[in-house]
Amino acid sequence: MKEHEIFVGPIAGCAMLIIGLSTITYFMRRYYELFYMLHITMFILIMITVGMHRPKFSTSVVIIVIFTACLWTLDRIIRGAKIFWNFFGNSLTVTALPGNALRVKLGRRMRYSPGSHAFLWVPAIRWAESHPFTLLSSDPSEFVIRVYDGFTRDLYKAAQEFPGRSLRCSVDGAYGQIPNFKVFEKVVLVAGGSGASFTFAVALDLIEAFNKAVKSIDFIWVVRHQESLEWFAQELKQLQSHPEVNLIIHVTGQADLSGTSSSTSPSSSSEKVSAKDDIILTEPSPTVLARDPEKDAEQQPTGNISSSVNEILLGRPNIGNLIAAAAAGSAKLDDRVIVGACGPSQLLSTTRKAVNKELLNDGPSITLYTEEFEW
Numbered sequence: 597m598k599e600h601e602i603f604v605g606p607i608a609g610c611a612m613l614i615i616g617l618s619t620i621t622y623f624m625r626r627y628y629e630l631f632y633m634l635h636i637t638m639f640i641l642i643m644i645t646v647g648m649h650r651p652k653f654s655t656s657v658v659i660i661v662i663f664t665a666c667l668w669t670l671d672r673i674i675r676g677a678k679i680f681w682n683f684f685g686n687s688l689t690v691t692a693l694p695g696n697a698l699r700v701k702l703g704r705r706m707r708y709s710p711g712s713h714a715f716l717w718v719p720a721i722r723w724a725e726s727h728p729f730t731l732l733s734s735d736p737s738e739f740v741i742r743v744y745d746g747f748t749r750d751l752y753k754a755a756q757e758f759p760g761r762s763l764r765c766s767v768d769g770a771y772g773q774i775p776n777f778k779v780f781e782k783v784v785l786v787a788g789g790s791g792a793s794f795t796f797a798v799a800l801d802l803i804e805a806f807n808k809a810v811k812s813i814d815f816i817w818v819v820r821h822q823e824s825l826e827w828f829a830q831e832l833k834q835l836q837s838h839p840e841v842n843l844i845i846h847v848t849g850q851a852d853l854s855g856t857s858s859s860t861s862p863s864s865s866s867e868k869v870s871a872k873d874d875i876i877l878t879e880p881s882p883t884v885l886a887r888d889p890e891k892d893a894e895q896q897p898t899g900n901i902s903s904s905v906n907e908i909l910l911g912r913p914n915i916g917n918l919i920a921a922a923a924a925g926s927a928k929l930d931d932r933v934i935v936g937a938c939g940p941s942q943l944l945s946t947t948r949k950a951v952n953k954e955l956l957n958d959g960p961s962i963t964l965y966t967e968e969f970e971w
Contacts, residue, residue, distance in 0.1 A: 608645035683766035714769025742790035788939025820849035
């Protein structure tokens with residue numbers, strides 16, 4: 597083995613180590629753009645150095661490297677062609693929403709299935725990057741995006757500095773496959789924060805093509821602040837107007853709500869904010885007798901979920917009670933129930949446990965589908 601063949605081996609090993617270390621959850625969540633660029637750069641470096649380390653065709657290693665590199669390059673060419681094709685005549689307008697969110701509306705309509713996502717490329721913001729977001733609708737094609745760091749932060753600044761400004765853009769997608777919610781008799785949709793992009797897309801598709809199979813939809817949305825309701829104001833009105841939709845909204849991080857239907861006393865508990873999952877965790881106050889928001893939610897008539905946004909519940913919902921009520925409310929034992937959830941990990945974990953518990957009871961079959969956002 598020649599000297600340069602030996603030298604490139606440790607380089608490939610270091611590149612693999614960097615990729616492995618960059619997959620630490622904290623790093624991915626905090627520095628997603630750097631994580632993404634590191635993976636592309638290190639992958640290319642690994643392909644080159646591994647090929648140089650074992651260059652002889654007799655070892656078959658170089659053949660595997662060439663084949664892998666060709667597949668990756670072909671994928672990049674196809675995706676680049678899609679973005680290039682969708683760039684012509686396409687633009688977006690972005691509107692800043694309360695609570696650090698954006699509504700992005702594309703000039704060109706794109707084909708999509710509810711719950712799918714697409715990669716958005718805005719060269720004026722990030723010319724070398726595209727970012728995935730869940731599609732809210734196709735006519736017009738819209739996204740509702742929660743603002744964090746990097747690309748979304750810069751896009752938010754552009755929306756504030758130049759309201760109504762049109763930006764050239766392109767999209768790659770849509771991608772993703774979800775169960776057919778239309779074949780189930782009972783649909784329960786649970787969302788936390790901006791995860792409602794997924795559940796609103798599914799719910800609006802169901803009411804647009806409402807058939808005899810779907811008998812009712814329970815739509816549960818958990819937000820930290822009441823102002824977040826403006827993110828999907830148009831969609832909320834559509835769900836409100838449909839008689840088969842039971843709409844329930846929980847605000848977890850706001851002590852003073854006008855028109856709330858919950859009897860929870862905000863002064864009777866101290867609150868811990870979990871920044872990771874964007875959820876308020878409630879502890880009893882050492883000096884005042886506390887009332888548990890979960891227990892208060894249990895006291896609400898779960899079988900009669902309010903269809904008015906004016907009735908907002910304070911505190912976290914009792915997902916177990918709501919899913920149990922959905923199962924108990926099925927007219928027949930052979931009715932099929934599907935629970936679709938999207939949001940932070942804690943909300944999804946609670947939903948999974950609730951569904952698993954309900955499966956142990958004698959009742960209708962329940963299908964669970966979840967989508968978790970991490971970065």
